[in-house]
Amino acid sequence: MQNKELKKTSSSGGLIEIKDLTYTYNPKSPFETRALDKVSLTIERGDFFGIIGQTGSGKSTLISHINALTRVQLKGKVNDCATVNVCGIDLTAKKPDLKRLREKVGMVFQYPEYQLFADTVREDVAFGPKNLGIGDAETDERVREAIRLVGLNYTEISERSPFELSGGQKRRVAIAGVIAMRPEVLILDEPTAGLDPEGKRELLALFKDIQLTTCPTIVMVSHNMDEVAECCNKVAVLGGGKVLGVFAPSELFSKRELIRSLGLELPVAVELASYLAEHGIPVRPECLTEEELLGELLSAYGGGR
């Protein structure tokens, strides 16, 4: 215990500080699998932090630790030296203040539209704030703000049933339900899965907007490298329950071998840029996003205009 106290004071400034975290599913049974193996990560305030890796690499287990939906395993000795500190709350404690934690950390699950339940959109979005014990007036204000932030029209939609909305709208309502809690950290688990390209783009723009206005720190798990290149300023690569490295996107996508070995694809813009560069078109091969590539092409060929 004393040891733990010492570490707590010495842990340095990151908003989310994870060190030597290990997690085993079904310990001591034939199904035993180690999902996390001495994972260490620091996420700073203001990061748009990407987490990538193959299915089964431990991404989901890792992010559910941040929200204490998966508790740090204290049985056995594996986590004796572990630190999990989120927004100043020590999650290796026996009874961390979960209510305060969930106020600070919002989590959008994969296919969040499956969590909708209430009769009206307004009630559904208000579920989170109400659970936090926030008064009616402020809840109402937060609901309006959240619905506006996700790009929906409050007067049009607030009294409708969430189940009669379109898929994309449902997802926005579900995200509004999390934003209405005004978290400091927003965790997104494959937020664009199953949306059409247009919907994906809109949603990503939305997250960038949210980062600027209400929630400065965002952690996003994704399989889509275009998204990661587009949004994130840091990317952690997970493989076999270990952190294989934390990179800036430009650095990450220059490591082709690593990306390939994870069974992932490079962002389209990167592929295209390097293909063009190889064939003598004057663009930098390390362009990451569509916009950058477009800018390069315009400056190379559009000079006359």
Place this chain on the structure above:
Amino acid sequence: MKDVVFGQIYPVNSPVHRADARAKFIIMILYIVTVIFASSFMQMAVIALLLLTVILMSRIPPLKVLSALKAIIVLAIATFIFTVLLNKGEGAENESLYLEFGPFCICGTGLLTGAFIICRIVLLIVGPTMVTLTTTPVDMADAIEFLLAPLKLIKVPVHAFGMIMSIALRMIPTLFEETQRVMNAQKARGACFDHGNVFKRIGALVPVLIPLFISALKRSADLSDAMESRCYNGGKGKTRMKVLKFRVSDILSMLFSALLLFFILVCVYNWWNWGWVAFMQMGTV
């Protein structure tokens, strides 16, 4: 996942696991009849010994098997207490009476009967547990469908039952996962499932149950579409992907179980007045 009642199988490779599910079911039924007929501690001991052999053969840790008893421990203890208290013995002179108060008493016969009933309950639970621990749910459903086949004669839709059972068993882990997911999603929104009185807790489940029902209905609609698009028509002429096959060992073990039942019946009724039966009747209750 470990809390799911049905997916109990303990996946190791052993002769017991490999045995045909129908054989296991038939053996289980014979076994239950045998245990119920057994009337002396000596007979119980024989059955227990054979059961122990099966447990050892299955390579399942015996403690894991015994943990099935946790569920019925209250029932067993209550049964024991009432049997002991309410059993007055046969009023024989050599009855050892330990305590008497009002309509209750504690006497030798009562204690013996109580102990015997506990043995019977333990054997009745552990035996069938061995079936669920060594058989996949799908095999079990197939076996039940096979055993109900005679009901087809009186126009019971046995195949439909079997299909329903297989689908239900298949969906239990899925629904369980789904529940977990929705619960987590609502917990992340600050919902609390373990606080407050009963009504509050039931109320707290609404945000879980509604999404769960919606997705279950959607799943079943999808599944029926998928079955229909593959021309499922309710079992007429349907062949099996995994054909259950009785092997020599299965037949031998079923015969052995039948033999055990016969042996115990002989021990109980002693139709031919054989002398050695007295030995097997030691500790008759």
